[in-house]
Amino acid sequence: xxxxxxxxxxxxxxxxxxxxxxxxxxxxxxxxxxxxxxxxxxxxxxxxxxxxxxxxxxxxxxxxxxxxxxxxxxxxxxxxxxxxxxxxxxxxxxxxxxxxxxxxxxxxxxxxxxxxxxxxxxxxxxxxxxxxxxxxxxxxxxxxxxxxxxxxxxxxxxxxxxxxxxxxxxxxxxxxxxxxxxxxxxxxxxxxxxxxxxxxxxxxxxxxxxxxxxxxxxxxxxxxxxxxxxxx
Amino acid sequence: xxxxxxxxxxxxxxxxxxxxxxxxxxxxxxxxxxxxxxxxxxxxxxxxxxxxxxxxxxxxxxxxxxxxxxxxxxxxxxxxxxxxxxxxx
Numbered sequence: 246x247x248x249x250x251x252x253x254x255x256x257x258x259x260x261x262x263x264x265x266x267x268x269x270x271x272x273x274x275x276x277x278x279x280x281x282x283x284x285x286x287x288x289x290x291x292x293x294x295x296x297x298x299x300x301x302x303x304x305x306x307x308x309x310x311x312x313x314x315x316x317x318x319x320x321x322x323x324x325x326x327x328x329x330x331x332x333x334x335x336x337x338x339x340x341x342x343x344x345x346x347x348x349x350x351x352x353x354x355x356x357x358x359x360x361x362x363x364x365x366x367x368x369x370x371x372x373x374x375x376x377x378x379x380x381x382x383x384x385x386x387x388x389x390x391x392x393x394x395x396x397x398x399x400x401x402x403x404x405x406x407x408x409x410x411x412x413x414x415x416x417x418x419x420x421x422x423x424x425x426x427x428x429x430x431x432x433x434x435x436x437x438x439x440x441x442x443x444x445x446x447x448x449x450x451x452x453x454x455x456x457x458x459x460x461x462x463x464x465x466x467x468x469x470x471x472x473x474x475x476x477x
Numbered sequence: 478x479x480x481x482x483x484x485x486x487x488x489x490x491x492x493x494x495x496x497x498x499x500x501x502x503x504x505x506x507x508x509x510x511x512x513x514x515x516x517x518x519x520x521x522x523x524x525x526x527x528x529x530x531x532x533x534x535x536x537x538x539x540x541x542x543x544x545x546x547x548x549x550x551x552x553x554x555x556x557x558x559x560x561x562x563x564x565x566x
Contacts, residue, residue, distance in 0.1 A: 302549075345548035347487070347492070348494045348495065349494065352495070352498050393548065394548070
């Protein structure tokens, strides 16, 4: 099982995503934005960061990278693709996911351990969660406000394509408390919070049991591995 | 060389936290007659050769697909910048 992580100029969390993939039990393959080659991977992660310094719009220039032609093609053929934070912004800019991400309504960058509710366990990346399960993973962004037209929002809700929703507080003004969505097929998922930062005891969010012991993010990566084993 | 200007604004119905922050600063300066500010982008694109309808159509397409994101922004203007007086080509 090989999962590719694309590094763009300004990616920050590509190494963390690779580590999360290895901890979940797959081989992590480093991919480069400037190539037209996915190196035969079975799934893809577009990591967080500030590609191209967030110039133009977050994720906009990265979404025009050479490798994105292959990413879009693979996604349309059903390959699992997870976009985290800046990766979510790229998927929106590439029209693989609907809606857009705008500056947080309060105007500030926010970094916190964020409680979420998993609304959809049918995607390739969330099959290992229980429906309605509440999890905590880090959130860190300045432009994480999910927005979409009223029609799009209604469709996303009606088709149960909201994957994760903010619980306890809405950290950025996202409509309907949306933290992550999927495409119709459920292979492409984008979310603003960072599952790759909650995969290893000692380095995750605090839990009732112990400081920094939270590993709720690991399930995103173990879910896709399990899903691919089933369909292989 | 001629320059084409493209202007993009956040959609009117969306929150514009940047504009709001600027408006807040104006209020703190006592400029109370200015009640709101919206903040957008202006692109100046230099063109090789002269600007004809085909070039403008190409810029229009780029404005809609690359320079703006129609989910969150509107292209509010595209025009050719007049050369400043006295400048020769």
